[in-house]
Amino acid sequence: MSFLLLPIGLLPTTLVGWLALTVLEWRTPVLRAAERWVLGCVLGITASFFWAFLLHLTVQIPFTLPGFLIVFVTMLLPLGAGWVHLQRLRKLDPPTTPVVLPTNNPLPKWATLGLMLLGMWTVLRILGAGMLLVATPSFFDDSTDNWNMRGKAFYTHGEIRLVIPPDTEPNGVSAYPPTVPLSKTWLATVRGGWDEGLINSIHAVWYMACLALTFFLLRRRLPLVWALLGTYGLASLPLFLIHGMNAYADVYLSSHIIAAMFLLMGSATANRPETARSWLRAAAFAIALLPFTKNEGLLMYFPLMAAGLLLTLWQLRRRGVLQLRDCVQPLALLAVFLLVILGCWLSFKWSHGLTFGNAKSINTFFELGWQEGVAIAITINTFFEGNWLLFFPLLIILLLLRPRLALSWPLQLLTLYFVIASCGQLFFYFFTPLSTEAIMQTGYARGLVHVLPVAVSLATLLLYDIWMRQKEL
Amino acid sequence: MRRVLLVVIGFFCFLPLQARAEQVTVWDFRNSIIPGKWDVLSWDNLEPTAEGLHIRAVQDGRIVRAAALTHPVDMVSFLFTNAKPAKATILWRTKEMPPDQLIQLPFSVLGDVGREERVDLDMTTVPEWDGRPEMLGFSLAAGTDITLQEIRMSHAGAMDRIVEGFRSFWTFDEYRPYSINFLWGPLLTYNSANRESLFENLPPRGRSAVILFYLVLAVAALVLTAHRLATARKGQQVALFFLIFLGLWIMFDMRMGAETLSYAYTDYQSYIRKPRHERMLRTFLDFNGAAEAVLEEVKDERYGFIVPPGTLLPPMLRYYGYPRLPITNREPDRSLRYWFVFRENGASVNEQGELIVDGKALSGSGEIITRFGETSFLFEVTR
Numbered sequence: 001m002s003f004l005l006l007p008i009g010l011l012p013t014t015l016v017g018w019l020a021l022t023v024l025e026w027r028t029p030v031l032r033a034a035e036r037w038v039l040g041c042v043l044g045i046t047a048s049f050f051w052a053f054l055l056h057l058t059v060q061i062p063f064t065l066p067g068f069l070i071v072f073v074t075m076l077l078p079l080g081a082g083w084v085h086l087q088r089l090r091k092l093d094p095p096t097t098p099v100v101l102p103t104n105n106p107l108p109k110w111a112t113l114g115l116m117l118l119g120m121w122t123v124l125r126i127l128g129a130g131m132l133l134v135a136t137p138s139f140f141d142d143s144t145d146n147w148n149m150r151g152k153a154f155y156t157h158g159e160i161r162l163v164i165p166p167d168t169e170p171n172g173v174s175a176y177p178p179t180v181p182l183s184k185t186w187l188a189t190v191r192g193g194w195d196e197g198l199i200n201s202i203h204a205v206w207y208m209a210c211l212a213l214t215f216f217l218l219r220r221r222l223p224l225v226w227a228l229l230g231t232y233g234l235a236s237l238p239l240f241l242i243h244g245m246n247a248y249a250d251v252y253l254s255s256h257i258i259a260a261m262f263l264l265m266g267s268a269t270a271n272r273p274e275t276a277r278s279w280l281r282a283a284a285f286a287i288a289l290l291p292f293t294k295n296e297g298l299l300m301y302f303p304l305m306a307a308g309l310l311l312t313l314w315q316l317r318r319r320g321v322l323q324l325r326d327c328v329q330p331l332a333l334l335a336v337f338l339l340v341i342l343g344c345w346l347s348f349k350w351s352h353g354l355t356f357g358n359a360k361s362i363n364t365f366f367e368l369g370w371q372e373g374v375a376i377a378i379t380i381n382t383f384f385e386g387n388w389l390l391f392f393p394l395l396i397i398l399l400l401l402r403p404r405l406a407l408s409w410p411l412q413l414l415t416l417y418f419v420i421a422s423c424g425q426l427f428f429y430f431f432t433p434l435s436t437e438a439i440m441q442t443g444y445a446r447g448l449v450h451v452l453p454v455a456v457s458l459a460t461l462l463l464y465d466i467w468m469r470q471k472e473l
Numbered sequence: 474m475r476r477v478l479l480v481v482i483g484f485f486c487f488l489p490l491q492a493r494a495e496q497v498t499v500w501d502f503r504n505s506i507i508p509g510k511w512d513v514l515s516w517d518n519l520e521p522t523a524e525g526l527h528i529r530a531v532q533d534g535r536i537v538r539a540a541a542l543t544h545p546v547d548m549v550s551f552l553f554t555n556a557k558p559a560k561a562t563i564l565w566r567t568k569e570m571p572p573d574q575l576i577q578l579p580f581s582v583l584g585d586v587g588r589e590e591r592v593d594l595d596m597t598t599v600p601e602w603d604g605r606p607e608m609l610g611f612s613l614a615a616g617t618d619i620t621l622q623e624i625r626m627s628h629a630g631a632m633d634r635i636v637e638g639f640r641s642f643w644t645f646d647e648y649r650p651y652s653i654n655f656l657w658g659p660l661l662t663y664n665s666a667n668r669e670s671l672f673e674n675l676p677p678r679g680r681s682a683v684i685l686f687y688l689v690l691a692v693a694a695l696v697l698t699a700h701r702l703a704t705a706r707k708g709q710q711v712a713l714f715f716l717i718f719l720g721l722w723i724m725f726d727m728r729m730g731a732e733t734l735s736y737a738y739t740d741y742q743s744y745i746r747k748p749r750h751e752r753m754l755r756t757f758l759d760f761n762g763a764a765e766a767v768l769e770e771v772k773d774e775r776y777g778f779i780v781p782p783g784t785l786l787p788p789m790l791r792y793y794g795y796p797r798l799p800i801t802n803r804e805p806d807r808s809l810r811y812w813f814v815f816r817e818n819g820a821s822v823n824e825q826g827e828l829i830v831d832g833k834a835l836s837g838s839g840e841i842i843t844r845f846g847e848t849s850f851l852f853e854v855t856r
Contacts, residue, residue: 157796
């Protein structure tokens with residue numbers, strides 16, 4: 001029952017994230033309370049443990065209780081001061097207009113009952129999978145070789161360890177950012193000992209955050225029923241649930257991607273420059289954290305999201321919402337965040353000779369040549385197994401029925417992000433030795449897990465449009 | 474819309490459904506009967522008995538006969554009794570093959586003296602089986618001592634296949650090391666033998682049931698498109714298509730969700746509610762309970778860990794016991810005080826009290842201080 005310490009462990013990191021977002025919003029709050037708390041939870045964990053990593057490298061702060069307290073105090077004090085100052089300034093501002101959400105049309109009783117039953121079924125499934133997460137030992141190899149193993153090593157020694165016996169030099173897993181292991185180190189520190197249930201329970205937080213952020217993204221654009229339907233769609237995907245309820249880092253990365261996309265989508269439809277800037281500042285923060293999540297976050301998802309930010313700025317300029325000088329602030333903020341986060345992380349990697357690939361050297365990515373067997377393996381995994389239910393056929397049908405809508409603003413952000421990320425990965429599977437990850441059905445599915453909340457959001461928005469149009473006929 | 478539904482229902486009513494039940498041919502060897510004329514090679518001491526045909530194979534041999542079947546065959550079942558463990562082969566020849574050739578497919582007899590044992594062979598999964606063999610029989614290796622009671626050749630009727638298909642759709646896999654990478658999902662198979670061992674052989678011998686969802690969607694799309702073209706009332710067809718899609722999605726979700734809950738139920742029954750020494754965790758069986766007990770006892774920095782090669786257990790034990798390090802190289806090391814042996818058939822303690830693995834003495838003299846099973850124990854060096 002140690003996992004009940006989880007809320008205590010998450011309190012300081014969530015507070016860091018919440019305060020950071022509040023300060024970034026400055027005098028134009030754009031987030032609803034629940035959105036800010038969930039985003040704060042996700043982004044705060046990564047920001048906190050980046051700061052812990054930085055202090056550990058620079059001033060040798062150990063990964064002990066006093067060390068972590070120093071980390072949190074050095075974050076919370078300036079953020080808290082900023083928040084206090086902000087409250088004074090906001091008192092001078094006119095009251096903010098509450099966010100107006102799309103109206104709900106009343107549902108027939110059978111539909112309401114159906115939705116409730118689906119909701120209960122979903123909760124039951126999540127609880128069942130959650131029991132596997134907290135009540136049984138870590139089972140899969142990446143948990144015991146990488147995420148949990150490194151967390152335990154950091155906790156045992158109070159420092160970053162790149163070499164874990166019986167290895168005699170850093171292996172592939174040491175190349176991953178230490179965020180997820182450090183979150184476990186912190187939870188073990190809170191408890192005063194290593195407890196499987198507690199240190200694994202954080203993965204359920206990231207899974208629930210993915211569901212919540214997908215719901216928030218949809219709710220801002222759709223009636224409640226449709227937002228719930230889209231969230232059910234994501235929650236019903238079996239392999240996403242299995243990943244979310246195991247000590248793997250793919251749903252953790254997924255939560256960061258949907259967080260950044262949520263903020264970017266918020267800015268995409270802003271009508272006033274101060275609102276747009278507020279969204280963009282928060283988005284810059286979320287995007288800058290991507291390189292410190294997983295190697296794929298650095299190599300693939302961060303560049304795409306940064307491109308999405310540039311595209312958004314261009315669109316807002318084109319629509320006349322932002323002037324050129326308004327674009328400087330989010331870009332400058334992104335540059336500052338990246339200088340610190342990316343600069344620190346890349347320096348660490350280079351100085352320790354760590355790889356940039358997915359536990360494999362990135363040099364293997366450039367040995368190009370057609371790889372046999374990949375097409376059939378990907379087809380089976382995507383369309384004929386139990387991993388994704390009928391999601392990808394649905395998405396394809398929707399994109400074929402509504403291509404213009406999918407490429408119109410702001411859905412373009414979701415479409416381009418998903419298509420480029422997926423096609424980019426397919427290229428590596430079809431043409432490089434990374435093909436074994438597809439043929440053996442190991443790494444391929446994880447690439448889909450990363451972008452599923454984005455893809456499900458896109459599918460729901462397209463489906464809603466089709467449904468509403470046919471109602472008009 | 475009523476017309477659309479009538480068209481759909483009518484389409485399925487006119488599907489050619491065969492109403493015949495299962496078709497079976499049994500060659501019964503009990504009561505000293507030899508059904509048909511058999512061609513025997515290398516055995517001259519076959520003994521018809523009341524229990525069946527007693528075969529004591531002094532050397533490798535075979536027995537075949539003309540099949541002369543009146544129906545196709547999906548499954549061939551052998552019923553043995555008084556068998557010792559044996560290796561056998563089913564033999565057959567199709568019409569297209571030369572008369573001197575036979576195809577063979579090996580199978581095992583587990584052996585249980587005094588009891589009947591049925592071996593079911595699902596021949597639909599064998600590419601060389603055409604369902605209508607011209608010759609059929611079997612071979613046994615030298616040293617086999619077995620009594621054959623019957624050979625049963627069956628062909629499932631349409632309803633049987635539907636029932637088995639439905640049951641196999643709801644047959645769940647276990648939570649395995651590959652479950653983090655993919656889930657097989659619902660599979661279809663058409664006989665009980667295959668269904669009962671569906672996920673024991675990998676890849677499973679069954680077709681993905683997802684193809685049925687696609688068929689339903691394709692039919693729905695065709696019918697609704699035809700209706701849309703034929704009627705002035707446009708719009709409902711798209712909505713109906715997506716409602717059908719939602720229905721299939723929910724059905725698929727029920728299936729996969731039930732499988733996830735089955736994982737939870739199995740773990741609750743076999744691990745969570747059990748005392749430590751009785752816990753079984755999925756494919757790792759009793760490893761976790763044994764490891765926990767070992768790590769409570771062993772406080773040394775290094776200890777030996779002997780486990781059959783190729784398992785995922787060494788890194789798992791390293792993680793559980795960190796910073797204590799399991800040494801897994803199976804080499805002598807007299808500096809190690811403790812040795813954790815897990816499911817290693819060849820490990821033993823010799824007269825000098827040394828731990829013997831692969832014919833080598835790995836340790837100094839000591840004793841087994843805790844047993845976790847016949848082939849699992851914790852050994853401590855005492856001298």
